[in-house]
Amino acid sequence: MTTSETTGNRSATGNMFVLFGFLIREGNLLRSPVLAFAVLASFTRSGMIYAINTIAAGASLALGNVALLAGCIAATLTFSHLARVASFRLVETTRRRLRMQLSRKLLNARAGFLARNDHGKVYSIVTQEVNEISHASVNFIESLEAALLIAFCIPYLFYLSWPSGLATLAAVGIGGIGYLVAQAPAQASAERASRTEWVFFDRVNDVLRGYKELRLRQARKAALQSDIDDVATRERSLKLVAERYYSLGQVIAQGAMMGLLCMIVVGLPLFAGTETSTVLQILTIVLLTYGPIETVLGNLSSFSRAAVSKYLIDQLERDLANDAETRASGPVADRTAFRSIELKGVTTVLSSTTAAGGDESFTVGPLDLTLTPGEVVFICGGNGAGKSTLLSVLTGLRHPDGGAILLDGTPVAEADAPAYRSLFSAVFSEFHLFNRLYGLTEAECDALPAHLADLDIDHRVGIDDGKFSTLALSTGQRRRLALSVALAEKRPIIVLDEFAADQDPVRRALFYDVLVPQMARDGHLVIAVTHDEHCFDKCDRLIRMEAGRIVSDTRQKRAERQAG
Numbered sequence: 309m310t311t312s313e314t315t316g317n318r319s320a321t322g323n324m325f326v327l328f329g330f331l332i333r334e335g336n337l338l339r340s341p342v343l344a345f346a347v348l349a350s351f352t353r354s355g356m357i358y359a360i361n362t363i364a365a366g367a368s369l370a371l372g373n374v375a376l377l378a379g380c381i382a383a384t385l386t387f388s389h390l391a392r393v394a395s396f397r398l399v400e401t402t403r404r405r406l407r408m409q410l411s412r413k414l415l416n417a418r419a420g421f422l423a424r425n426d427h428g429k430v431y432s433i434v435t436q437e438v439n440e441i442s443h444a445s446v447n448f449i450e451s452l453e454a455a456l457l458i459a460f461c462i463p464y465l466f467y468l469s470w471p472s473g474l475a476t477l478a479a480v481g482i483g484g485i486g487y488l489v490a491q492a493p494a495q496a497s498a499e500r501a502s503r504t505e506w507v508f509f510d511r512v513n514d515v516l517r518g519y520k521e522l523r524l525r526q527a528r529k530a531a532l533q534s535d536i537d538d539v540a541t542r543e544r545s546l547k548l549v550a551e552r553y554y555s556l557g558q559v560i561a562q563g564a565m566m567g568l569l570c571m572i573v574v575g576l577p578l579f580a581g582t583e584t585s586t587v588l589q590i591l592t593i594v595l596l597t598y599g600p601i602e603t604v605l606g607n608l609s610s611f612s613r614a615a616v617s618k619y620l621i622d623q624l625e626r627d628l629a630n631d632a633e634t635r636a637s638g639p640v641a642d643r644t645a646f647r648s649i650e651l652k653g654v655t656t657v658l659s660s661t662t663a664a665g666g667d668e669s670f671t672v673g674p675l676d677l678t679l680t681p682g683e684v685v686f687i688c689g690g691n692g693a694g695k696s697t698l699l700s701v702l703t704g705l706r707h708p709d710g711g712a713i714l715l716d717g718t719p720v721a722e723a724d725a726p727a728y729r730s731l732f733s734a735v736f737s738e739f740h741l742f743n744r745l746y747g748l749t750e751a752e753c754d755a756l757p758a759h760l761a762d763l764d765i766d767h768r769v770g771i772d773d774g775k776f777s778t779l780a781l782s783t784g785q786r787r788r789l790a791l792s793v794a795l796a797e798k799r800p801i802i803v804l805d806e807f808a809a810d811q812d813p814v815r816r817a818l819f820y821d822v823l824v825p826q827m828a829r830d831g832h833l834v835i836a837v838t839h840d841e842h843c844f845d846k847c848d849r850l851i852r853m854e855a856g857r858i859v860s861d862t863r864q865k866r867a868e869r870q871a872g
């Protein structure tokens with residue numbers, strides 16, 4: 309991968325400027341006290357250098373100079389401490405802002421984006437890359453303080469001896485150029501290392517999620533371990549290459565500084581005839597600024613790493629913005645009722661990349677369907693027939709690629725999707741249980757215990773302080789818990805994808821003979837994907853799908869229920 313491939317349109321130096329702009333803007337640096345503390349610390353440190361030099365040059369100890377030295381030392385220590393504390397606050401603020409901003413964008417992304425994208429990449433960016441940037445903000449303040457000190461000292465050096473001032477400027481310049489030369493290849497390797505880290509996070513996910521399968525087959529475990537070793541080794545090599553370049557930049561900077569010292573000690577007396585006392589004064593200043601110069605140059609590599617992180621975060625944010633949901637201009641009010649939902653020639657194209665690198669697509673639709681409140685609709689069909697895709701489109705999680713969804717006769721635009729989705733509660737085949745009762749109203753929370761009892765799960769789970777007492781449940785129990793939440797939401801439409809598949813015969817009967825009829829009696833439209841052929845008579849409509857199409861839509865009289 310070349311540098312231009314990895315850093316897109318931005319050059320390595322451009323990345324650095326973007327980072328600096330971000331740190332100044334996000335840290336509100338121009339108005340932050342941290343800047344004032346850094347300026348004051350470097351000012352008093354310069355005063356300290358001046359006082360040391362003046363005392364060293366004088367024959368006797370002048371009280372005023374000693375007082376100046378003591379005052380400058382106390383002030384430098386105080387301002388440096390305050391600047392450090394303020395800059396750590398800045399680190400945490402930057403980290404918090406970045407994380408909040410990224411999570412907000414992830415929450416606003418289309419469902420398809422999250423289904424499509426590697427989670428390793430998202431985890432890595434939200435943790436590692438964000439940390440890299442927030443740490444750079446401390447280095448930024450530190451470098452600013454050091455750069456100011458250098459800016460104060462160089463004129464003083466020019467005042468004492470212009471060749472020494474010029475030589476110091478040249479040394480700083482050579483050091484800076486060294487970093488600029490080294491950072492392009494270093495950033496390219498650092499970026500590749502970050503991308504390799506995304507793969508590492510995915511593999512860790514395999515270890516955590518596939519722990520049972522891995523323990524059943526040693527060979528699988530060994531192969532995964534070897535893959536993880538490969539990824540970790542590749543990442544290590546890429547990081548080492550990047551660090552080697554960064555170190556090369558540092559060597560050039562250190563070499564320039566050492567050259568400067570030699571030039572002062574040997575060059576000045578030899579070629580400029582500078583007196584020993586002046587040489588000593590210059591040497592004191594250079595030695596006291598040596599540390600800050602090294603800080604500025606040394607931090608360049610951390611900025612370079614952070615610039616790569618910023619580039620990767622920007623890239624993710626751009627992808628998220630391109631795939632963000634179209635939002636309504638005002639606040640979205642929940643819909644509490646509907647008269648009809650109509651799918652008119654709805655088509656959805658699912659596409660992915662094949663192992664050979666080609667494109668593979670599957671079209672669901674065109675689908676025509678009208679649904680009304682109080683109906684019990686079962687959807688059946690073989691694996692891959694398009695049932696789950698139909699549910700995604702119907703619930704507004706996926707905007708159709710063709711045709712339209714009409715709610716009470718009005719087409720649902722993408723911006724209307726949030727309001728439209730508020731009609732639905734669902735337990736998808738791959739559902740997620742939140743530990744906390746996020747977003748439930750007080751009335752819904754109050755209704756929940758009754759639904760836990762109806763679904764025969766109250767003996768295993770309780771609610772404590774807005775949280776479930778446990779989620780350590782069997783698959784069937786987890787599904788019943790998810791349905792309890794869905795029912796407590798009291799939304800007009802309940803969607804269930806293979807709900808009964810994990811239930812024992814008693815609970816399955818409870819579902820088909822008691823719960824579903826009860827939902828319909830309460831006025832819900834119930835849409836359930838099911839493979840239970842012996843229960844097909846327990847619905848008002850049976851929709852059969854094949855190869856992405858509805859091949860039959862049979863209305864029937866529901867079989868009599870045992871209860872209700």
Ligand SMILES: Nc1ncnc2c1ncn2[C@@H]1O[C@H](COP(=O)(O)OP(=O)(O)OP(=O)(O)O)[C@@H](O)[C@H]1O
Nearest residue numbers: 658659660668669670690691692693694695696697
């Ligand atoms: N990203 C994708 N690219 C291409 N084809 C896809 C993609 N996602 C799913 N498919 C295909 O689309 C078809 C419909 O999938 P869907 O999940 O809707 O089927 P389903 O009827 O719910 O199946 P099951 O009963 O197995 O859950 C399947 O053949 C599947 O392989």
